[in-house]
Amino acid sequence: xxxxxxxxxxxxxxxxxxxxxxxxxxxxxxxxxxxxxxxxxxxxxxxxxxxxxxxxxxxxxxxxxxxxxxxxxxxxxxxxxxxxxxxxxxxxxxxxxxxxxxxxxxxxxxxxx
DNA sequence: CTTCTGACTGAAA
DNA sequence: GTTTCAGCCAGAA
Numbered sequence: 001x002x003x004x005x006x007x008x009x010x011x012x013x014x015x016x017x018x019x020x021x022x023x024x025x026x027x028x029x030x031x032x033x034x035x036x037x038x039x040x041x042x043x044x045x046x047x048x049x050x051x052x053x054x055x056x057x058x059x060x061x062x063x064x065x066x067x068x069x070x071x072x073x074x075x076x077x078x079x080x081x082x083x084x085x086x087x088x089x090x091x092x093x094x095x096x097x098x099x100x101x102x103x104x105x106x107x108x109x110x111x112x113x
Numbered sequence: 114c115t116t117c118t119g120a121c122t123g124a125a126a
Numbered sequence: 127g128t129t130t131c132a133g134c135c136a137g138a139a
Contacts, residue, residue: 009135028121032134039134041121046136048120065121072120 009035013047014054016108020062023089024106025098027066034108048072061085068101 012035020026028041028048037043044063049072051058061082065071073082073096083093092099 029123032121037135039122040136041134042119043121043135045120050137060120063120066123070120075120 010047025062026106030107068098070096
């Protein structure tokens with residue numbers, strides 16, 4: 001990239017998250033890696049928290065950790081909203097964990113190319 | 114300015 | 127299989 005990247009990371013995260021297909025899920029590390037910051041997965045999680053203030057709605061509920069756990073469910077208005085939202089898209093969730101996570105996993109670096 | 118925390122991950126023990 | 131450690135970036139105190 002030409003010049004210096006400033007706060008563009010957050011915007012990039014939002015765009016990728018918005019590109020996640022309905023009924024699919026992704027991980028912080030996958031998004032971070034796609035953006036060229038494989039080890040900045042935490043910043044992606046930060047972006048999600050900040051995503052609440054975004055004008056455009058960001059499907060943050062489709063972003064989980066590597067294990068497929070709904071790590072951010074406590075940040076939702078209700079701890080069950082994230083799970084219900086995933087189930088509404090046909091994604092089975094059990095005990096705060098997505099079942100068959102690998103099956104529903106959507107990697108921007110592979111799918112989006 | 115320094116220090117700490119955080120919706121994470123990968124490697125090491 | 128689990129647990130522990132370190133790294134990475136951005137923002138708040």
